Amino acid sequence: MTLDIRSPLDGHEVGSLPTATEDEVTRAVRAAVAARGPWADTPAADRGAAVRAAATALRAAADELAATVAAETGRPVDSAREGVLAGVSTLEQYAELGPVHRGRSLLGSPGATDLMVPEPRGLVVALTPWNDPVAVACGLLGAALVTGNAVVHKPSERCPHTGAHLGDLLSEHFPPGVLHTVTGDGEVGARLAGDPSVDVVAHVGGTATGRSIAAATALTGAKALLENGGNDALLIDADVDPVWAAEQAALGAFANAGQICTSVERVLVHQDIAEEFLEALCAEASEWNADPQPLVDRRHREAVHSHVAQAIADGAEALVGGAIPEGEGAHYPATVLRGCTPDMRVMREETFGPVAPVCVVSSFAEGLGLACQDEHGLAATVLTASMTNAQRAWRALPVGTVKVNAVFGGAPGGAAQPRGASGTGYGYGPELLDEMTTTKVVHIGLPRQR
Known part of the structure; x- marks a missing residue:
């Protein structure tokens, strides 16, 4: 063989x-x-x-x-x-x-x-x-x-x-x-x-x-x-710049075609900035799609697309991407999904592709609660200008790594222990x-x- x-x-x-x-x-x-x-x-x-x-x-x-x-x-x-x-x-x-x-x-x-x-x-x-x-x-x-x-x-x-x-x-x-x-x-x-x-x-x-x-x-x-695997949440507070938040979300979800252990897998954004955030995130996705990176192979692409297709069937809307392109190779576009709910597969499981499923929440507390409700425990990111909310979040999130106001980065030599699944x-x-x-x-x- x-x-x-x-x-x-x-x-x-x-x-x-x-x-x-x-x-x-x-x-x-x-x-x-x-x-x-x-x-x-x-x-x-x-x-x-x-x-x-x-x-x-x-x-x-x-x-x-x-x-x-x-x-x-x-x-x-x-x-x-x-x-x-x-x-x-x-x-x-x-x-x-x-x-x-x-x-x-x-x-x-x-x-x-x-x-x-x-x-x-x-x-x-x-x-x-x-x-x-x-x-x-x-x-x-x-x-x-x-x-x-x-x-x-x-x-x-x-x-x-x-x-x-x-x-x-x-x-x-x-x-x-x-x-x-x-x-x-x-x-x-x-x-x-x-x-x-x-x-x-x-x-x-x-x-x-x-x-x-x-x-x-x-x-x-x-x-x-x-x-x-991980199902890393990105929790976005109401008091941050929505355009900057979109840049962070795009980097976390689309870098290396979403094939990073600590990629952003689900986005929980406060309703007060949700529309501005989504508009900016769509613009970011379009830029990433101008020079797309393929997924590792077609088998993996089918797995990624199955998450997206099921989300759309369950009521989500693909604002950008969401379809398998024609041609050779294993490309898949940077995809933004609006109207996602916590029970959708794309929010519950690791997609490991360039997909940003967005769930709008009514408060930071609601978003934090949803971010904590997951069997995985690899990493999570919080974007907030509130020191109170930052402290609440990093203490409450049951994950090995918490990043505040940056989806990637950290001092050298850090070592985390993943939790759960x-x-x-x-x-x-x-x-x-x-x-x-x-x-x-x-x-x-x-x-x-x-």
């Missing part, structure tokens, strides 16, 4: 890669199991140096790898290169943080030494997505490797060439067996997630897959580290090193001598 990739821009064939067989997956796991002990015993400074060397190699190949990302996913080359360089930066960060990742000394009796010592968990399986394939993979791989774990990485079947190329670039800087890349579909991922030799399964992707991984690891005892555990930042290690408590007392 092969993974056949076609360009989402025009449908031409990008290439094919074989799906790993059951024997190939088993061999990769066994080789990683054999390598994890010696790699764990490697001095932390040497592990950091290896990750730094891998980052240097990735930087040198940034243009070539970005072209591969663009060919497979349709992401513009400049944006794809930014993603590759973000991966470089992440590897460099973990190369510095890994050797200084430390435990604690405890205050026991004067005649004893008590320690809390971090140790590698062992074998990490990393299952990574297609929407930002290099940056996300480098986060999980860098944190796992620098803390002394061996890794088997399966990139998304929608960008296997990107994942294979990344694996070739990085693996040569580590001892044999420490880093493997296997290509394949969901069956390969499920086989890896359920392998009893695996100690951690780290997954970034959809909620359904995350839940199946959690079920598999419950049987094997492996740790599940999951960043799954969006997953569990730190997926990035310095705290990811804690997820990749386990703590041993050591008590060293004095013997009774003869």
